[in-house]
Amino acid sequence: MFRYLITNGLEGMQGYFISLALSLPIILFSLTVHECAHGWMAMKLGDRTAYNLGRLTLNPLKHLDPIGFVCMLVFGYGWAKPVPIVTRNFKNPRKGMAFSAIAGPISNLLLGLCFVILYYVAQYVIYLIVGFGSSMTERAFIISQLVLIFFSMGARLNVYLAVFNLLPVPPFDGSRFFYIFLPTKWYFKVMQYERYIMIGILALFYFGILSVPLDFISGLILDGMYWLVGLIPIF
Numbered sequence: 001m002f003r004y005l006i007t008n009g010l011e012g013m014q015g016y017f018i019s020l021a022l023s024l025p026i027i028l029f030s031l032t033v034h035e036c037a038h039g040w041m042a043m044k045l046g047d048r049t050a051y052n053l054g055r056l057t058l059n060p061l062k063h064l065d066p067i068g069f070v071c072m073l074v075f076g077y078g079w080a081k082p083v084p085i086v087t088r089n090f091k092n093p094r095k096g097m098a099f100s101a102i103a104g105p106i107s108n109l110l111l112g113l114c115f116v117i118l119y120y121v122a123q124y125v126i127y128l129i130v131g132f133g134s135s136m137t138e139r140a141f142i143i144s145q146l147v148l149i150f151f152s153m154g155a156r157l158n159v160y161l162a163v164f165n166l167l168p169v170p171p172f173d174g175s176r177f178f179y180i181f182l183p184t185k186w187y188f189k190v191m192q193y194e195r196y197i198m199i200g201i202l203a204l205f206y207f208g209i210l211s212v213p214l215d216f217i218s219g220l221i222l223d224g225m226y227w228l229v230g231l232i233p234i235f
Contacts, residue, residue, distance in 0.1 A: 019153075022146065026154045028060040030108060030161055031080040035063045037107035038173075039083040042100040047089035055083050094180055101176030105162040109221075112162065115154035116225045122147050124234065155225065160218045169201065170194035 036058065039050030050056055055063070068079035090096025126144050129136065136144070166174040171194050179186075204210040 041103035101173040108162040112158035119151035
């Protein structure tokens with residue numbers, strides 16, 4: 001599941017639609033990478049179900065959930081089609097499920113870092129163009145700013161997606177990983193209430209209670225990524 005935020009200083013209806021146009025391809029690609037990571041890790045651990053069903057692909061249509069996509073556009077909350085995982089194919093079902101689950105958020109953190117690097121590369125190229133005295137037309141300037149906003153969005157949305165899915169409650173990926181440390185009896189008892197917990201989480205988001213800490217944590221991680229990449233001499 002994924003909640004996206006459209007900001008970045010673009011105001012008004014025109015800014016909203018520009019932000020939407022920039023964020024949608026990022027969201028589709030990020031969710032696709034997320035689901036592929038689940039399936040890839042599951043395959044490495046012995047479950048080839050996703051591979052056999054053709055889900056180890058970067059084609060977003062294979063992972064798109066129509067209802068989840070519409071909800072994402074209308075309400076700002078959405079989800080992709082979960083990659084099928086058959087735990088009995090793992091040597092250790094709980095560990096196999098845990099590592100397959102955590103692969104999704106990790107892939108988005110790595111993808112977020114890639115977007116940060118691309119942001120700095122684009123910024124460096126623009127700096128070189130201006131530094132060499134090349135004049136930029138108004139159109140070129142606008143395009144350059146949209147490119148920077150696109151990469152900034154990609155970094156922020158992927159970090160948020162990772163943090164969101166690391167919530168240690170079902171049905172989020174974090175629960176499958178962190179609950180590996182729980183006794184089996186407790187694990188399955190918690191999973192029985194997955195649907196009710198999900199309703200509670202949505203309620204917390206609706207009233208903005210959960211958004212604040214997640215935004216704060218995502219911001220810290222994102223700032224750390226920019227700081228690390230900014231240490232590279234070329235930038």
